[in-house]
Amino acid sequence: MTVERTSIDTLVVGAGQAGVAMSEHLSKLGVPHLVLERNRIAERWRTGRWDSLVANGPAWHDRFPSLEFDDLDPDAFAGKDRIADYFEAYASKFNAPIRTGVEVKKVVRNAGRPGFTVQTSEGVIEASRVVVATGPFQRPVIPPIAPDNERIDQIHSADYRNPEQLPEGAVLVVGAGSSGVQIADELQRAGKKVYLSVGPHDRPPRSYRNRDFCWWLGVLGEWDKEVATPGREHVTIAVSGARGGHTIDFRALAAQGITLVGLTKSFGDNVVAFESDLAVNLARGDENYLSLLNAADAYIAKNGLDLPEEPAARHVLPDPECVTHPILELDLAKAGVTSIVWATGYAVDYSWLNVEAFDANGKPKHQRGISIEPGIYFLGLPWLSRRGSSFIWGVWHDAKHIADHIVTQRKYHAYRDASQRQAEDCREERLGGPCADSLVRNVTAHAAPVPHAASQGVSA
Secondary structure (H helix, E strand, C coil), rough: CCCCCEEEEEEECCCCCCHHHHHHHHCCCCCCCEECCCCCCHHHHHHHCCCCCCCCCCCCCCCCCCCCCCCCCCCCCCCCHHHHHHHHHHHCCCCCHHHHHHHHEEEEEECCCCCCCECCCCEEEEEEEEECCCCCCCECCCCCCCCCCCCCCEEEEHHHHHHHHCCCCCEEECCCCHHHHHHHHHHCCCCCCCEEEEECCCCCCCCCEEEEEEHHHHCCCCCCCCCCCCCCCCCCEEEEEEHHHHHCCCHHHHHHHCEEECCEEEEECCEEEEECCHHHHHHHHHHHHHHHHEEEEHHHHCCCCCCCCHHHHHHHCCCCHHHCCCCCCHHHHHEEEEEEEECEEECCCCCCCCCCCEECCCCCCCCCCCEECEEEEECCCCCCCCCHHHHHHHHHHHHHHHHHHHHHHHHHCCCHHHHHEEEEEEEECCCCCCCHHHHHHHHHHHHCCCCHHHHHHHCC
């Protein structure tokens, strides 16, 4: 469909999990809307991930409420292409008004009239409201410390696909969240020498006492936490669904053959320097891990649940040589490092959104996705309303809240006072029938009285 110039009540930008969820709720509530996606539905899952990626949560958890992964065991972890297919199928369930291959280039608030003017690659759209459902993974970030070294092949995890993609030689993986850990593990298993730079992190158990960590975070109320723990807002989470799912254990990775190093500090003269914080980072990750085990044990005891004990979960491997005698500098050439994978996260890009919805640092200002700029909404961001907001099931619930707000605003804007209602009725009837009579009576009743002829001195 070619968009030339049209009007719509609500425009949703992005057709990933957030955009699809938003469209479902708007459809159920009867809100006219259009979803624009510059590529395909759930494109990031198809082409913005490495080949072997699977969801970090089991199939029973990482889904929308009204559609299951009927071809998967509930405890299995769906592959990236299966997840993309899921969202396409879900959109088809309710015939979502999604237009693919259309890029939104600019959004500006209209001057002197309601709504927004939206410039797209296929024309102009006038929208009363705009929902920004582009998610948090918009622009891969490689930190400025990255070396200017043509002899080193450098890519972001967003561009990594498989071990065969990298040149011969050792690899430095920077970042020990879910992406960095899984990529480092895959590279080492493919026969490469791997150095893994580990910063501050949380590492929950994959499962404990026959329950996945997603279940534990649910019953313990962690998914619904509205505010991150101070100082831990940007701490990455190391968890994996790869190979059927397993708990990330950095000491086990070291025993497997991966060399752990601290936070990457700087590069110079083909030498990379690391912080001396590796042991501290591992210890704090252990604290996070054990705190969830303790909370789970307390919950089981308090509620009398019959779940088997798991003492092996508390077993800690001895610190490897790379922890007791950490590497603080590494000569890349001598170590044979020929490539670096930057698993260093993403930044958002709102350069196309020219509205008063951001703070001085360019961060959206909102309350549960409802922007300070009336008519602008944000969906799919981490901690939008709770810890679970950026997860598949969490974005669905956030979308419902925003859709309800949109319906309420539509009711306010639809209100007409008595005189407006009467004028609109008359316009519809073209001043014919009862409306015309009513209007005449109304004009007569409010007109000045005409003086009697006798009072003007005129004789009969």
